[in-house]
Amino acid sequence: MHFTLQRYTPHYRALVSLGVPIVVGQIGNVVLGFADTLMIGHHSMMELAAASFVTTMFTLIVIFAMGFSYGLTPIVGAMFGRGEKEATGGILRNSIAANSLMAVILLIVSAVFYLNLHRMGQPVELLPYMRSYLLVNIVSLPFLCWFNAFKQFYDGITDTRVPMFVILGGNVLNICGNYVLIYGAFGMPELGLLGAGISTLVSRIVMFVAFVCVFLFRRRYAPYRRGYASGRVNRADFSRLNSLGWPVALQLGMECAAFSLSAIFVGWIGITALAAHQVTLTASQLLYMVNSGMAAAVAVRVSYFNGQGDKASVRDAAYAGFHLIMLIAFVLSVPVFLLRNTFSYWFTDSAEVCVLVSQTVIPLIVYQFGDGLQYTFANALRGISCVRPLIWIAFFSYFVVSLPLGWFLGIHSGWGLVGVWSAFPVCLLCAGILYWLCFINRLRRP
Numbered sequence: 001m002h003f004t005l006q007r008y009t010p011h012y013r014a015l016v017s018l019g020v021p022i023v024v025g026q027i028g029n030v031v032l033g034f035a036d037t038l039m040i041g042h043h044s045m046m047e048l049a050a051a052s053f054v055t056t057m058f059t060l061i062v063i064f065a066m067g068f069s070y071g072l073t074p075i076v077g078a079m080f081g082r083g084e085k086e087a088t089g090g091i092l093r094n095s096i097a098a099n100s101l102m103a104v105i106l107l108i109v110s111a112v113f114y115l116n117l118h119r120m121g122q123p124v125e126l127l128p129y130m131r132s133y134l135l136v137n138i139v140s141l142p143f144l145c146w147f148n149a150f151k152q153f154y155d156g157i158t159d160t161r162v163p164m165f166v167i168l169g170g171n172v173l174n175i176c177g178n179y180v181l182i183y184g185a186f187g188m189p190e191l192g193l194l195g196a197g198i199s200t201l202v203s204r205i206v207m208f209v210a211f212v213c214v215f216l217f218r219r220r221y222a223p224y225r226r227g228y229a230s231g232r233v234n235r236a237d238f239s240r241l242n243s244l245g246w247p248v249a250l251q252l253g254m255e256c257a258a259f260s261l262s263a264i265f266v267g268w269i270g271i272t273a274l275a276a277h278q279v280t281l282t283a284s285q286l287l288y289m290v291n292s293g294m295a296a297a298v299a300v301r302v303s304y305f306n307g308q309g310d311k312a313s314v315r316d317a318a319y320a321g322f323h324l325i326m327l328i329a330f331v332l333s334v335p336v337f338l339l340r341n342t343f344s345y346w347f348t349d350s351a352e353v354c355v356l357v358s359q360t361v362i363p364l365i366v367y368q369f370g371d372g373l374q375y376t377f378a379n380a381l382r383g384i385s386c387v388r389p390l391i392w393i394a395f396f397s398y399f400v401v402s403l404p405l406g407w408f409l410g411i412h413s414g415w416g417l418v419g420v421w422s423a424f425p426v427c428l429l430c431a432g433i434l435y436w437l438c439f440i441n442r443l444r445r446p
Contacts, residue, residue, distance in 0.1 A: 007316060008316060008319070008320045008323065011301070011313075011316055011317045011320035011321075012320050012323070012324060014301060014317075015294065015297045015298065015301060015317070015320055015321055015324055016324070018158060018160055018297040018300055018301060019160075019293055019294040019296070019297030019298075019321075019324070021160035021161045021163070021164035022155065022160050022163070022164070022293040022294070022296050022297055023289065023290050023293035023294060024164050024168070024293075025160075025163050025164040025166075025167035025168065025293070026167075026289030026290065026292060026293040027286065027289055027290070027293075036051070036055075036174075036178060036196050036200075038346060038347055039178050039179065039182050039183075039196065040182065040192075040193055040196055041275075041279075041347035041348045043182055043183065043192050043193075044192060044193070045271075045275065045348060045350065046125065046126060046129060046271075047129050047192055047193040048275050048278060048347070048348060049123070049126055049271045049274045049275050049278070050126040050129035050130045050133065050193060051129075051133065051193055051196070051278065052263070052266075052274045052275060052277055052278030052281075053120075053122055053126070053130060053263055053267060053274060054130050054133050054134050054137070055278070055281075056259065056260050056262075056263035056277070056278075056281065057113070057260050057263060058110075058134065058137050059256055059259070059260055060253060060256045060257055060260035060261075061106055061109065061110060061141070062144065063252045063253060063255075063256040064106065064249045064250075064252065064253040064256070065099075065102060065103070065106055065141070065144055065145050065148055065249070066148050066252065067245070067248045067249035067250070067251065067252030067253060068098075068099065068102050068148075068245040068246065068248065068249035069095070069099055069102075069145070069148035069149055069151070069152045069245065070152060070244075070245065070248045070249075070252075070299070070382060071095075071098075071240075071241045071242070071243075071244030071245025071246075071248060071387075072091065072092070072095045072149065072152040072153060072156060072241060072244075072245075073152050073155060073156045073296075073299050073300060073303060073382065073383075074244065074299065074303040074306070074382060074383055074384070074385045075091055075156075075240065075241070075244070075303075076088055076091065076092075076152065076153055076156025076157060076303075077156045077299070077300050077302075077303025077304050077306075077307065077383065078303050078304070078306060078307030079091070079156075079307070080156060080157045080158065080304065080307075081303070081304040081305070081306075081307030081308050082307050082308075085223035085224055085227065086223050086224070086226055086227030086230070087227055088153075088156075088157065088224055088227060089223065089224035089225060089226060089227025089228035089229075089230075089231060090227045090228065090230070090231025090232075090237070091231075091237055091241075092149070092150075092153045092224065092227075092228055092231075093228050093231045093232070093233060094231070094233050094234065094237040094238050094241055095149045095152070095153070095241055096146065096149050097233045097238060098149075098238055098241045098242060098245065099145040099146060099148060099149040100142070100145065100146070102145055102245075102249075103141050103142040103144075103145040103146075106141050106145070107138065107141055107142070110134075110137075110138040110141065111138070113134075114131070114134055114135065114138065117130055117131060117134065120264060120267070121264065121267060121268060122267045123267070123271055126271075129192075129193050132193070132194045132197070133193045133194060133196070133197045134197075135197075136194065136197030136198055136200070136201050137197055137200065137201070139201055140200060140201040140204045140205070143201075143204045143205045143207075143208045144204050144208075146208050147204060147207055147208040147211060150208070150211035150212070150215065151163045151211070153224075154211075155296060155300055156300060156303070157224075158300060158304075160297075160300075162211075162214055163211075166207050166210045166211060166214070167207065169206075169207075169210065170203040170204070170206055170207035170210070171203070173199075173202070173203045173206055174199050174200060174202075174203035177195075177198070177199030177202055177203065178195065178196050178199045180195075180199075181194075181195025181196070181198055181199055182195040182196055182199075183195075215228075243387075244382075244385060244387055247387035247388050247390050247391050248382055248387055248390060250390070250391050250394065251378065251387075251390035251391060251393075251394040252394075254394040254395055254397075254398045254399060255374075255394055255397075255398055255431070257398060257399070257403070258397075258398040258402040258403060258406075258423075258424065258427055259281070259424075261403060262402075262403070262406050262410075262420050262421075262423075263277065265406060265407055265410050265411055265420050266410075266417060266420060268411065269410070269411075269416055269417060269420075272350065272352045272353055272356065273356060273416060273417045275348060275350065275353050276344070276352075276353045276356035276357045276360060276417055277360075277417060277420075278347075279343075279344045279347050279348070279353065279357050280357055280360045280361065280364060280421070282347070283336055283343065283361065283364065284364050286332060286336075287329060287332055287333070287336070287364075287368060287371070288371070290325075290328050290329070290332060291325055291328075291329065291368075291371055291372055291375045292375055294321060294324055294325045294328065294375075295321065295325065295375040295376055295378070295379040296379060297321065298317060298318055298321035298376055298379045298380055298383065299379040299380070299382045299383040300383070301317040301321070301383070302314050302317050302318055302379070302380050302382075302383025302384060303382075303383040303384070303385075305317060306383060306384045306385070311443055314380075314383070314384060314443065315443055317380075318376060318377065318380035318383075318439065321376050321379075321380070322372065322373065322376040322377075325372040325375065325376055326369070326372050329368040329369075329371070329372050330368070333365045333368055336361060336364070336365060337361065337365055340357065340358045340361040340362075341354070341358045342354075343357070344357040344358070356416075356417050356418075359417075359418045360417055360418055360421050362418075363418065363421040363422045363424060363425055364421065364424075366425045367424045367425035367428045367429070369429065369432075370425055370426075370427075370428030370429030370430070370431070370432045371428045371432070372432075373428075373429070373432025373433070373435070373436060374397075374428055374429075374431040374432035374435050375432075376432075377432065377435035377436045377438070377439045378390060378431075378435045380435075380439050381435060381438060381439055381442070384442065384443075386438070386439075386442050389435075389438045390435070393431055393434040393435060393438065394431065396430070396434075397427045397428070397430045397431035397434070398427055398431070401423070401426060401427045401430055402423050402424065402426070402427035403423075405422075405423035405426060405427070406419070406420045406421075406422075406423035406424075407420075409422050409423060410422075410423075
């Protein structure tokens, strides 16, 4: 099949319309992480290093929760494609129940992590900062899970602007809260890193409440509200959400583990490496959020056509998404490369951190092709409800390839932080090729 612009143009337009609000909301999260790192870094180098480890590890839990909620998207997208609005409200009710159970599980896992924080081989002087910051983040988990359920509902019915505005509003609140609580402005106590955690907790609660208010009071959601009110939590829908949600959660969790568990290796290298790791992660989140935002639009678009049984449009929507993701990744990589020697000074005055960041940016840019490939086709598979292969592909790519290679290059071979990051282009390309092959094979089936 040959590329023709006319064939893909309708998909480009639809994906941009769906994806831009998602990307804007995702970039809002990047701005939030940027602001957190900037404010914490200027308050204390020690707190920046502590935030690096906790944020990197806790992101694994956050991504797992988000991945589980993704099980709702193909169901809602297919129902929306068939015009089944009241049934969609009923499935949302079951999704809230399923995500509540996930919150309980993650609270238990987080508590175990908190109690064993001192066993992770991190610098002892950072532990008091790490414990207080982690504890506040743990408290916010239930609100995060409920927020995720509503966000996937809004995305699935193609109303992606609601999450965009809610996320942007929550991020503005968080940044203002950071300023007040980190530095002790307007007579408030100067809480440093703990203040950043409290601000995050408040913003997550407010964003969840905003989603609920929009659902309850906007007229266009009346059919969905009727379905939610008349629906019941039932074994069939609950099981279906779990059967779709768990594989995606495990896939995203293992992908995130390639980054999160690598922070343990970075901690062995030293405090300077941890600080540089956090600064580079902040830059990488811009590219990550754009990729994941457009890929989420691919999942919505693919699930819509899958509900109609239109395989040709399923395929074209996926490839159009990959084209867009690659174009955006290339455009964003240019300023990241040009600023590699200077942007670390936005966060810290350390020259040693600056040198490490400028070196680590290179593998960050190199892995964009593999990252775009794996995000596109993992989400395309999610859109057609083919999620079980995601587990073994992610396990092989991130646990068999990434973590051992990161340890070998970064620790054993003595390449340090650059060595740890050099494993990511390899594992992401491996995952992308396998997801793509799986997607092609699935579409060939009758």
